[in-house]
Amino acid sequence: MAGATIRDVARRAEVSVASVSRALNNLANVHPDTRARVLAAAKELGYVPHAGARSLSLARTHAIGVVLPDLHGEFFSELVRGLDREASARGYHLLLSNIHADHDHATKALRTMHGRVDGLVVMAPYAGSVAIEDLLPPTLPTVMINTPRAHDGVSLRIDNRAGAEAMARHLAALGRKRIVHITGPDGNTDAQERLDGFRAALPKDIDLVVVLGDFTEPSGEAAIARLHDDGVAFDAVFAGNDLMAVGVLRALHQTGRAVPQDVAVCGFDDVPLAGYLSLTTIRVHMTAVGARAAARLIDALEGCDTGAADEWITPELVVRATTVTES
Amino acid sequence: MAGATIRDVARRAEVSVASVSRALNNLANVHPDTRARVLAAAKELGYVPHAGARSLSLARTHAIGVVLPDLHGEFFSELVRGLDREASARGYHLLLSNIHADHDHATKALRTMHGRVDGLVVMAPYAGSVAIEDLLPPTLPTVMINTPRAHDGVSLRIDNRAGAEAMARHLAALGRKRIVHITGPDGNTDAQERLDGFRAALPKDIDLVVVLGDFTEPSGEAAIARLHDDGVAFDAVFAGNDLMAVGVLRALHQTGRAVPQDVAVCGFDDVPLAGYLSLTTIRVHMTAVGARAAARLIDALEGCDTGAADEWITPELVVRATTVTES
């Protein structure tokens, strides 16, 4: 018997809808007999509360909206897993909305969140998507992930600078003197911060060559090929992300240079592939970021407002065989 | 001005709520002037329709529930991407619910979907999770992905048998005579079907050794080590999935056997890593599966019921360097 409503239950249990509601929500002040009759009736009817109606009258949906760009698989799934873990542990659902390039579509998707979710977790790493902030229903509590611009809600930031600095120190400690950095695409905040941090932490006696990449593997490969053709010498490459580092490894292999003896190679992110290739990198624990984002949002929703508006997640240096030889 | 309601708009535009509703939903029979006034008022108030209330009165949420087990990252993200692409293209949101081991939790999560979504996409590859079918609010249209048991809704199945058969033919054509198959965990339907298909399509003059694995990389590695210790000879290994195949490659490397000369190696799934390792495998295009699932569900929801109740997705053989030498 599908679609049974609270009134059906009330009729069958021969009580009022109010009693049914109270019994089903474990409120006090319900006679045990009444409660039993209600429970029985509900079970017999296969009654399932209508969550939509419930939210409407409670003004509470127990759902959080997740707005993500169309990003790389690894990140996406890890982030969502972290969000989901925390959310479901605290009784919340996730309403997903990937934002593609299409502006109108995005606007509509965002507006449609109003009245379906209690708050939003938004990730928008590209400076170009600035508008997103303005599209958000301003009434919804929001946690931003990695969004540079100031806003009124909570913001979780990955400390790209700290990660890049750690890498700079690592390479410096290894005695590398002519280092190439391949950047991410223009306008990408992560890319910019990684470059800034790296440059800032590099001792003055080390040469830094910066070349433009776009976070894809081919761009890493092409960058090295170009340097090779130009006869540029270097003994280390810090790629703006792991994918490009993979391209770098490939290019170096083709030109017959030994890693790490001739050239040390490292990336950023620690995607699963990095482990297989023994790539030295900076680990960004996206599962933790997701869990933290959900936790902060739910805290805010439930009134227990913890911590600072800006929270930084520090990534971790993972040293593997592309920068140091095992011994 | 957040939280403006339709009544606020009506008041400001000096019309009735009915007219506001009509104007905002582009219904006919609204005087241009009225429409303009309504639009202006809505914009001034920053009015955003309350999706929850809208669903309640329309009995239509334009959201689809996605119920997944806690599965491997690659699959998860690809499947969800496919679902999201199709869903958002047709104006639907995704409500996520990962089902963990905890039965009660799962039940509650599923029941909470009633009234929040118009239909469900469910993936439950393990025979052990049989109960899931019974937990589903029976009133919701459902598309099952890879669920063996019959049910009343639509079911999308990955044709594991066909994939395994293709692999059997491939190895046979290469002239391999003593083949090892490493299975997935007991009770896993995919694993069982892959074994069955493989065995069925293998010519009689080929020896088949079946060993138990569990879909993890170490289990693939361990399986080969065991065979090696036992002195079992073989010239090909078909791992039940790519992860185990990676373990196999590692183990063979350690025992000094050449791939593919001494031993041909292949897997199943075509995870991204498989491409990097040049692993011959069977590609299961999960993005397509997700998109198809969403498409079928939405078709059903919107009355244009296409196709058969059971739809099979045929995976594709991808031949790479672990079974054939480049030339």
Add this chain to the structure above:
DNA sequence: CTGTTAGCGCCTTCAC
């Protein structure tokens, strides 16, 4: 302890 009633915000007949 229990029932009645009035909304939550929106859409939709049904009259005008």
Add this chain to the structure above:
DNA sequence: GTGAAGGCGCTAACAG
């Protein structure tokens, strides 16, 4: 072309 009124399913005062 427009407004008034009822209802989607549920919860939350308020009386009894």
